[in-house]
Structures are given as structure tokens and as C-alpha cells.
Amino acid sequence: xxxxxxxxxxxxxxxxxxxxxxxxxxxxxxxxxxxxxxxxxxxxxxxxxxxxxxxxxxxxxxxxxxxxxxxxxxxxxxxxxxxxxxxxxxxxxxxxxxxxxxxxxxxxxxxxxxxxxxxxxxxxxxxxxxxxxxxxxxxxxxxxxxxxxxxxxxxxxxxxxxxxxxxxxxxxxxxxxxxxxxxxxxxxxxxxxxxxxxxxxxxxxxxxxxxxxxxxxxxxxxxxxxxxxxxxxxxxxxxxxxxxxxxxxxxxxxxxxxxxxxxxxxxxxxxxxxxxxxxxxxxxxxxxxxxxxxxxxxxxxxxxxxxxxxxxxxxxxxxxxxxxxxxxxxxxxxxxxxxxxxxxxxxxxxxxxxxxxxxxxxxxxxxxxxxxxxxxxxxxxx
Numbered sequence: 001x002x003x004x005x006x007x008x009x010x011x012x013x014x015x016x017x018x019x020x021x022x023x024x025x026x027x028x029x030x031x032x033x034x035x036x037x038x039x040x041x042x043x044x045x046x047x048x049x050x051x052x053x054x055x056x057x058x059x060x061x062x063x064x065x066x067x068x069x070x071x072x073x074x075x076x077x078x079x080x081x082x083x084x085x086x087x088x089x090x091x092x093x094x095x096x097x098x099x100x101x102x103x104x105x106x107x108x109x110x111x112x113x114x115x116x117x118x119x120x121x122x123x124x125x126x127x128x129x130x131x132x133x134x135x136x137x138x139x140x141x142x143x144x145x146x147x148x149x150x151x152x153x154x155x156x157x158x159x160x161x162x163x164x165x166x167x168x169x170x171x172x173x174x175x176x177x178x179x180x181x182x183x184x185x186x187x188x189x190x191x192x193x194x195x196x197x198x199x200x201x202x203x204x205x206x207x208x209x210x211x212x213x214x215x216x217x218x219x220x221x222x223x224x225x226x227x228x229x230x231x232x233x234x235x236x237x238x239x240x241x242x243x244x245x246x247x248x249x250x251x252x253x254x255x256x257x258x259x260x261x262x263x264x265x266x267x268x269x270x271x272x273x274x275x276x277x278x279x280x281x282x283x284x285x286x287x288x289x290x291x292x293x294x295x296x297x298x299x300x301x302x303x304x305x306x307x308x309x310x311x312x313x314x315x316x317x318x319x320x321x322x323x324x325x326x327x328x329x330x331x332x333x334x335x336x337x338x339x340x341x342x343x344x345x346x347x348x349x350x351x352x353x354x355x356x357x358x359x360x361x362x363x364x365x366x367x368x369x370x371x372x373x374x375x376x377x378x379x380x381x382x
Contacts, residue, residue: 051099072109097134121151142184149163161191226252302337329345341380365380
């Protein structure tokens with residue numbers, strides 16, 4: 001490196017340290033502001049001081065993903081509204097490229113959690129575009145490809161999802177990033193579970209769980225404990241399922257991952273139901289549904305409700321179905337679900353009113369609700 005290039009690099013690093021220190025001092029005060037005041041504070045921040053402030057806002061968005069995804073989405077809107085104003089010294093331009101990519105990444109994360117899948121897919125592609133073909137950004141690009149895989153999976157495009165997952169795993173392994181490779185392989189196992197290839201999925205989940213323990217990756221360990229709990233239910237090992245779900249809940253509580261905690265509670269409800277503790281299982285599922293609704297994770301809440309209907313059918317409690325299915329329509333109308341989706345629940349309500357609803361019909365509604373993630377305007381055919 002030439003002397004002038006070295007001097008420029010040292011200048012950029014000094015600037016970076018200084019701006020991050022200033023932003024850190026302001027971050028707590030900014031995030032404690034009311035929404036309108038926060039918007040005004042960002043707007044009034046000088047362009048040359050904006051980079052680190054927006055970075056801290058994106059960090060806050062990431063922390064909110066499992067607690068308040070709607071707030072995370074709003075933070076990303078704020079950042080994207082101001083990102084083009086950022087000004088940096090000569091030689092520091094890569095920080096702007098990374099800021100763009102991070103903004104689209106957190107935007108995609110929030111949209112994915114709230115079920116806005118088409119918009120989430122666009123956001124991942126915008127993030128990949130912001131990174132371009134620069135090999136220095138290979139890991140960031142692989143992160144976005146993994147997120148894109150999640151979205152494709154939720155849209156029902158499993159082939160594309162698997163391709164994206166394996167591409168990201170290869171990139172993480174090539175760069176020696178074991179933590180990211182673990183999480184990508186966990187996603188691969190999740191896809192295999194969805195395909196009911198439970199044995200293959202469990203082998204990967206177990207390998208990832210053990211590796212996460214070895215590397216002290218608490219989040220990956222908790223997620224895989226939850227996954228292993230569901231696999232244990234599939235092979236009839238209730239003791240193992242309870243142990244894994246307990247480990248998952250402890251981990252999620254420590255990490256304050258409230259939405260993921262609900263998925264572990266969903267697993268405990270499955271155990272209760274298998275043991276004939278139907279009222280307790282339904283109470284547990286109702287609590288999970290309420291938590292998802294409170295966090296605006298509406299499609300998952302709907303799937304929990306359908307799990308309750310299926311449970312009642314399985315244990316021949318059909319007398320309860322009319323009121324439960326009527327509550328479905330009211331609950332999800334109040335949650336803002338669109339008319340086309342409500343028709344599916346109205347169909348179940350009508351069938352339940354004569355106690356004629358069948359498990360196959362509930363499964364058909366379940367498949368329709370899954371499809372809404374890909375096509376929110378789909379019409380249910382009664």
C-alpha cells in the first residue's frame with residue numbers, strides 16, 4: 001500500500017471510530033423518543049453525521065424482530081427514507097453500500113415475519129443488488145440468499161429454497177464462518193421436516209445442536225432444541241420432546257425471543273393433546289394464538305387456530321366446533337384479515353354449525369392459509 005493510500009485508510013478509520021462514538025452517545029436518547037419526534041430527529045441530523053445514527057437504528061430494528069416486528073418494519077422505513085442523504089469522506093464509500101444492504105436485509109426480515117412475502121422477496125433482491133458482485137461482500141450476500149430461501153419456502157417454492165440454502169451454506173463454509181453455516185443447515189433441515197423426511201431432518205438438527213453447544217451459539221442451540229422437540233414427537237419419544245422444549249424455552253427466554261418461545265409452547269400443547277389433556281392443550285394453543293395476534297403474526301395465529309379445530313375433531317369434541325369456528329371468523333376479522341381469507345373460516349363455521357366438518361376440510365383450509373403467504377388475493381373455493 002502506497003503512503004498516500006495508507007494515510008487515507010487511517011483517516012477513514014479515525015473518522016469511523018469518532019462517528020460511531022458520537023452515534024452511540026445519541027442512540028439511547030433517540031430510541032426513547034416518541035415516533036414523531038424520532039422521525040424529526042433523524043430528519044434534522046446533518047448528512048455527514050447520519051451514517052452511524054442509521055446503523056444504530058437498524059441494530060434496534062434487528063432487536064425488535066422477535067418482539068415487535070411492526071416496529072422493526074417502521075425503523076427500516078425510516079432508514080430507507082434517509083439513506084440516500086448519507087455523506088462520507090473519500091475512501092469510505094463501502095460503508096454506504098453496506099448500509100443500503102443492511103437496510104434492505106432488516107426490511108426483508110421484518111416483512112417476512114409479518115407475512116408480507118412478496119414485499120420481503122423484493123427487499124432481499126434489493127439488498128443483493130446493493131452489494132453487487134464485490135467478492136468482499138460474499139458473506140453478506142450469502143446472508144441475503146439464506147433469507148431469500150426462507151421467503152421462497154414460505155411461498156411454497158421448495159426447490160428454489162433448497163438451492164438458495166445450499167448456495168449460502170457453501171459460501172459460509174468456504175469463508176470458515178461456522179456460526180452462519182450452522183444456521184443455514186438448520187434451515188435446510190427445516191425444509192426436510194416440512195417434506196416429512198423426519199429422520200433426515202432430525203440428524204441435521206442434532207448435529208447443529210451439538211455444534212452450537214460447542215461454539216456457545218445460544219440462539220442456534222435454542223432453535224434446534226425446539227426443532228428436536230418436534231422431531232421427538234414424530235417418533236413418539238415424549239420424554240425427549242419435553243426435555244428439548246424446556247431447553248428451547250429457557251434459551252428463548254434468555255434471548256428475549258418471545259415469538260420463538262410461542263413455537264416451543266405450541267410443542268408442549270401437542271404433548272398435552274397426545275396425553276388426552278385436551279382442555280389444557282386448547283388453553284395452551286389459545287395463549288399461543290393470542291400472542292401471535294398481539295405481534296401481528298396473523299397467518300401463524302390462523303394456523304394455530306386450525307390446529308385447535310383439528311384437535312377437537314381428533315378427540316371427537318365436535319360439540320365445541322360451532323363456537324370455536326364462529327370465533328375464528330370474528331377473531332381474524334378484528335385482526336384485519338382480508339375478506340377472501342375470511343371466506344375460508346366462514347366455510348368452516350357453516351360446516352361446523354351442522355357438525356359436518358371433516359378433517360379433510362380443515363386440511364384444505366390449512367393449505368389455503370399457507371397459500372395466502374404467496375398469493376394474498378387467492379380466493380377460497382368452497
